[in-house]
Amino acid sequence: MPESLIYHIDVNSAFLSWEAAELLRKDPDAPDIRTFPSVIGGDESRRHGIVLAKSVPAKKYGIKTGDPLAHARRKCPGLKIYPPHYPIYARRSDAFMELLRRYAPSVEAYSIDEAFCDMTGTTSLYGDPVAFAHTLKDTIRTELGFTVNIGVSVNRLLAKMASDFEKPDKVHTLFPEEIADKLWPLPVEDLFFVGKSSAKRLHSLGITTIGELARSDHAMIVSMLKSHGDTIWHYANGIESAELTHESPANKGYGNSLTLSYDVTDADTARHVLLSLCETVGARIRSAKAYISVVQVQIVDNEFRQTSRQMTLPSSTNVTERIYECACELFDALWDHSPIRLLGVSTSKATAESYEQYSLFDMERTEKLSRLNQAVDSIRTRYGEESIKRACFMDPAAKSAGISHIRRGRSHELPDED
Numbered sequence: 001m002p003e004s005l006i007y008h009i010d011v012n013s014a015f016l017s018w019e020a021a022e023l024l025r026k027d028p029d030a031p032d033i034r035t036f037p038s039v040i041g042g043d044e045s046r047r048h049g050i051v052l053a054k055s056v057p058a059k060k061y062g063i064k065t066g067d068p069l070a071h072a073r074r075k076c077p078g079l080k081i082y083p084p085h086y087p088i089y090a091r092r093s094d095a096f097m098e099l100l101r102r103y104a105p106s107v108e109a110y111s112i113d114e115a116f117c118d119m120t121g122t123t124s125l126y127g128d129p130v131a132f133a134h135t136l137k138d139t140i141r142t143e144l145g146f147t148v149n150i151g152v153s154v155n156r157l158l159a160k161m162a163s164d165f166e167k168p169d170k171v172h173t174l175f176p177e178e179i180a181d182k183l184w185p186l187p188v189e190d191l192f193f194v195g196k197s198s199a200k201r202l203h204s205l206g207i208t209t210i211g212e213l214a215r216s217d218h219a220m221i222v223s224m225l226k227s228h229g230d231t232i233w234h235y236a237n238g239i240e241s242a243e244l245t246h247e248s249p250a251n252k253g254y255g256n257s258l259t260l261s262y263d264v265t266d267a268d269t270a271r272h273v274l275l276s277l278c279e280t281v282g283a284r285i286r287s288a289k290a291y292i293s294v295v296q297v298q299i300v301d302n303e304f305r306q307t308s309r310q311m312t313l314p315s316s317t318n319v320t321e322r323i324y325e326c327a328c329e330l331f332d333a334l335w336d337h338s339p340i341r342l343l344g345v346s347t348s349k350a351t352a353e354s355y356e357q358y359s360l361f362d363m364e365r366t367e368k369l370s371r372l373n374q375a376v377d378s379i380r381t382r383y384g385e386e387s388i389k390r391a392c393f394m395d396p397a398a399k400s401a402g403i404s405h406i407r408r409g410r411s412h413e414l415p416d417e418d
Helices: 014-026 071-075 086-103 127-142 158-163 176-183 194-202 208-214 219-235 267-287 320-335 360-383 396-400
Strands: 007-012 037-040 053-055 078-084 107-112 112-117 148-154 171-173 255-264 292-301 307-317 342-348
Touching: 007 014, 007 127, 007 158, 007 255, 014 037, 014 053, 014 086, 037 112, 071 078, 071 176, 078 112, 086 107, 086 112, 107 360, 127 148, 127 171, 158 171, 176 208, 194 219, 208 267, 208 396, 267 320, 267 342, 267 360, 292 320, 307 320, 307 342, 320 360
Parallel strands: 037 078, 148 171
Antiparallel strands: 007 112, 007 148, 037 053, 107 112, 255 342, 292 307, 292 342
């Protein structure tokens, strides 16, 4: 057996599965919404009217996550649509992660509906790792009422790729000796971290499968796609160096996103939205007495194309202004001027301690901003969120655009649906 053993566990159609489990818990005789064409859909009146999750029968009609509900209805006139209940999904996710911690020495929550489990050294306890993956999958279904896919391999990349094979309720392996047979024949766009833009550029080179990318000249790929090319070339060969973190803070990251009430086409308005999101994210980080070192910006355009980019900071921070500066830099590099439907800011690599690497001039500014942020947090906690706001949100343009100075509430990122 391999020295390293990793499971990637992914809930099948998470929001819909969790909604189904909750409906059946309340009424065991209720119809199982997983067995007929159904979707979890957002609030159409607030432009959240998209498919958040779909049943397998709905998928057969060509319905995809992110489809406008109006389009989904045209594809399937008898489609049943259920509103999302995020607090329920949060509780289901917590129960899912807690069950995994009963069996795995280390659990890394990758998103609300998927996790990596480092199972290295557990064969003496659980026996054959593939057989135990089946046992764990069935335990989740029996105890929690929903199904998962489990990918088994020697690193996170290969385990994640394996879990994306045939669904639902399956266990798949992708060990290094299986790469040529199981991974390389797949379309290059199926490779983790290869988006539409990267796939298009690879196709222009005649690279259409993961195997062709793996066997291509490394220097050529890097010259075409820079550091991203280096990453995906190694991924195509099954190489992923990052290890699971065995001791992590309770919350590894903080984020927020906003579906806009109209398509934003100018950078100034977009930056106002980014600032309001950063206000929320910064306050959450400070409330948790945490510091982050990675910032990511997400853009969804009016054709539901999603792009994102992240950067690692030289110093960990909990300062709103620093997060906002990074968000703007990422936005400027990412936005292609397509009308924007959704903006998101998220952070990761959260720690309980800060580490600093800056000049004496930066130190003084950072310390002042940190004290100022904490003072603002205290005022808002005591007198309400409207008691103090940045002057830019008093600007008539911001008011007419309906941009709030702070965005509260849970960040509802879509699960990675198949």
